[in-house]
Amino acid sequence: MSEYPLRENAAESLRAQSGRRLSEITAEALAAGELGGDDLRTHADTLRQQAEIARAGGFPQLAANLLRAAELTDVPNDELLRIYETLRPERASYIELERLADYLESTYGARENAAFIREAADVYRARGLLRR
Amino acid sequence: MADKQGSKRFDLLAKRDINKETYVEPWPEAGLIVADSPYDPQPSLALDGGRVTEMDGVAAADFDALDRFIVSRALDLDVAAAAMALPSQEYARMLADINVPRAEIARLIAGCTPAKLTDIMRHLNVLEMMLGLSKMRVRRTPANQAHVTNWREHPALLAADAAEAGLRGFAEVETTVRVARFAPFNAMAILVGTQTGRGGVLTQCSVEEALGLRLAMKGLTSYAETLSVYGTERTFVDGDDTPWSKAFLASAYASRGVKIRFTSGTGSEALMGRAERKSMLYLEARCLLVVKGAGSQGVQNGSISCIALPEALPGGVRAVLAENLLAAMLGLEVAAGNDALASHSSIRKTAKLMLQFIPGADFIFSGYSAIPKRDNLFGGGNFDAEDFDDYNVLQRDMQIDGGVRPISEDEALAIRHKAACAIQAVYRELDLPAISDEEVEAATRAHSSDDMPERDIVPDLEAADAFMAGDSDFLRVIRALQDSGYSEVAENILEMGRQRIAADYLQPSAIFDADFKVLSGINDANDYTGPGSGYRPDGARWEEISAIPQAKSPEGFVEPHIGAPLSRLLEMGPAAKGSQNEVVLALGPAFGRALSKTIGGLEQEAVLQAILTGIAAEGLVARIVRVYHTSDCAAIGYVGARLSGSGIGIGLQSRGTAVIHQKDLAPLNNLELFPQSPSLTLETYEAIGRNAARYARDLATVPVAVKIDNGARLRLIVKTALLHRRETDEVNPERPPQELRYDWEPAL
Structure with missing residues (x-):
């Protein structure tokens, strides 16, 4: 955990979602119009590093959340909103949830999220939370 | 029946802010009970080969969505058996025991079911809970x-x-x-x-x-905290979410580098009509385990917008502290409530705040x-x-x-x-x-x-x-x-x-x-283990807290009371005991010298003249002395009385406090005392002089009426202390009382 906070202790290794180095996220670069939205987003590797820090700090559930989050960094905004909507009560059939899990796993390698959605599908079926 | 002859006091009480609130008797069937509903389950956890087969009296087959989420994602099954076996009172004692570190409690709490968590709270009073919050809060x-x-x-x-x-x-x-x-x-x-x-x-x-x-x-x-969770499945669904959809939302936020905390809090289920006869605190314990299982770093609880509901019930404020503490025990950041309008009464709202303010919270x-x-x-x-x-x-x-x-x-x-x-x-x-x-x-x-x-x-x-x-x-x-x-x-x-x-x-x-x-x-983990440990506001932070703009420099209090010395008041040498029927006016050591105005802003000279006028009006002569060996009002007056041919003296401090004394009384006793010098007017001082003269003449005397202002001490105590200190600075224990000449005649 000696690395934490990464902003202070590992700044040189940090990259944005776009791959741009943190040290290149400067006022000058922004003023020159060189920065886009992905240059100010967190990278999946950073979230995995934070997950490890959380796990070592005694926060395993937070760590699991950050690992799921790492898998979602590549998922576009609109798609994230759609997945959330699908997971709300009585929005999807069991099959649709299964398909969603498969899709996330095959498209983004999102194994943790896929398992999470499959678990939800089983509970929704048992508790009447699927689309009627 | 004739008009009810009511109590004037009860009429007044009825109009107080505290009586604008609503109070209701508990009704467990409607979820209107903050803790310990007779329908709350007993703690239990049955494990079979690493699988939970029963929790809090419910068999796995009958688990609702929340139970399933908690079992799957929140409970640490490795410690659960040991955690559930430890008596609830033992946890309560550990929370209040400075010798048990936070990590040790957190390790076991990770294996506790909602009913177990609720049961632990039964054993704690608010003081013990505050100690617990002080120790268990994350940051x-x-x-x-x-x-x-x-x-x-x-x-x-x-x-x-x-x-x-x-x-x-x-x-x-x-x-x-x-x-x-x-x-x-x-x-x-x-x-x-x-x-x-x-x-x-x-x-x-x-x-x-x-x-x-x-x-x-x-x-x-950069953060979101509107991820609301509820303690029953139906309420959760009425909120148009499930534990899984909320947890997914949490991950979505995190994927964009945004901090989140969930929201829960006592009373929401009862308010939504789906409390399932359970107590608010038990349902909150379920919420908190869902929050933890979802991987939220924290929660805002403390009843939040429902606060008036637990506060309508007995023990409501205690239950709100209990839910803060439960969240902290689970390793969750706590934003502790105190937000929504909870009371009309300033006393009540402040008293409630103290339960979070004193122990400290991640967000008070x-x-x-x-x-x-x-x-x-x-x-x-x-x-x-x-x-x-x-x-x-x-x-x-x-x-x-x-x-x-x-x-x-x-x-x-x-x-x-x-x-x-x-x-x-x-x-x-x-x-x-x-x-x-x-x-x-x-x-x-x-x-x-x-x-x-x-x-x-x-x-x-x-x-x-x-x-x-x-x-x-x-x-x-x-x-x-x-x-x-x-x-x-x-x-x-x-x-x-x-x-x-x-x-x-x-x-x-x-x-x-x-x-x-x-x-x-991670880098500012709470390390409270009793006195001398944990966070203490000191150094620059304490100076910052201390230095409110309203605080004045002490010198500023005394400065307006310093003026030119009273040049007409001349010292003639050591004072002797008189033999005529007279009143001796004994002044404090700073009178007419280091200080020139009373605390009430009267010129000392005017006060002096008023008293002399009063004495003269009763046909008596006055002598003036200045006392140097003491600054105490009674002692000054006593000196005057003992020097007086009549045995009657008036003591007058520089700040205006006065006493009428008699030589045969005990030094700290008096005939009349005027401690509230800010309320004294020149008319009062004249009346003091008049009464002193009447005592000297042995006439029946009505004590001087003084306006009672109980706020004066509150407003002026700092000034009183500093003016007295100035007078005390002038004390010279070696110097005997001095006879004064004051070249002035009252116009009668």
């Missing part, structure tokens, strides 16, 4: 969150108030909307405002979940209303902008860090003006409906929406829709600030962006300190 350094809204949803006022909140030290600022379409602009105003006030203040805009996520994706907010308020109550779109704050100074004084009184700092009016005006100008510039650069100079000036000096000029909201709303639909995000805002010369504000928002990349503030209970450094449960 070592306490902090505070502000609410900033206004009913006009005026961007310049939002920015100015957010800047002031930042300057006042709030670590998070939350806004919301009256009209949902305003969300992006309100979020933007808060962002620009806070980063003008202090770089590193986290901001959020409380709106519907999906909209909230879109604001975060645009970089307009999940929204201190940094605006007037009328501008609060969260349903009225329990503490408002009007209470800022009260709150600062509470910190100073108890040497407690309540997460804010006192500021001066000049500082406030400067930062508000800068923030209003900055948002004006952003609107100009982004081609949004212009903010006029008049609006900027009004926002700088405003207290509330009422002080703001009207703004045409139709074009604002159209612009907000277009902004939300387009690609614009916080990078455009930063560039607008750069282009208009607000490079410091721009840099602060850019640094918020860099912090997103680093994601350090996704760790438990993270805030940024005054130097934009992250403080969280």
